[in-house]
Amino acid sequence: EAGVAQSPRYKIIEKRQSVAFWCNPISGHATLYWYQQILGQGPKLLIQFQNNGVVDDSQLPKDRFSAERLKGVDSTLKIQPAKLEDSAVYLCASSASGRNTGELFFGEGSRLTVL
C-alpha cells in the first residue's frame, strides 16, 4: 500500500515570495491534515479536512496561508507571501476514521526555508 506522498521535499524561497505544497493521502482515507513542524518542536495542526470539507482551521494564519482539497483526495497548501518564521517542515497526514480513534499516517514532509 502506497503511503502519503508529498512534494516538493525541499523548497528555498525569499521572503514575500509564494510557495505551494502538494499532498496525496493514502487511498480511501477521508481525513487529511496539514501540520507545521518548526525545528525542535512537535507538529502544530494547520488545517484538517474531512473529505473535501474543512473540519478545523482555527490555527491556520488565513492572511497568508490557504489550503484546498477540491475533490476530497489530494490537497495543496499555499503560503503567500512567505515570512521568515514560516521556515519549517510541512507535514501532511491522513487517517481512515477521523481523529477519535484513527492512527495518523504521515508523509515525509516538505522542508521550507525562507531567506
Add this chain to the structure above:
Amino acid sequence: KNQVEQSPQSLIILEGKNCTLQCNYTVSPFSNLRWYKQDTGRGPVSLTIMTFSENTKSNGRYTATLDADTKQSSLHITASQLSDSASYICVVNYPGGKLIFGQGTTLQVKP
C-alpha cells in the same frame, strides 16, 4: 487548557543501554495516547497506542506505560540500537477529536 509536556528534551545514551522517556498530560480522561517515532527527515510513525484503561503496551523493545493517577505516560526502550536515534512524540487524543502533540524528545544512541 489541554497540554502535553515531554521530558527530557534530549537524551544521549550508549548502544545497548535502556532509557525511559516521559509524557505528562494535564487533562483526563482521553480517548487514546500514542507514541510516535520520527526519524530525521521523515514523518512520524506510530509505535504504540494506549486507551485510558490500559496500563502497559509493548511493541518489541518499546514498552509504553500509563499512570492515570499521576497523569503520566512513559516510553521505555530496552537494549537500545543505533536505529533508535530519533525524536519520540507523545500525542493525546481527547474526546471530541482534538489531538494534542508533545514537543518531542530527541534520542541519540551512540556506539
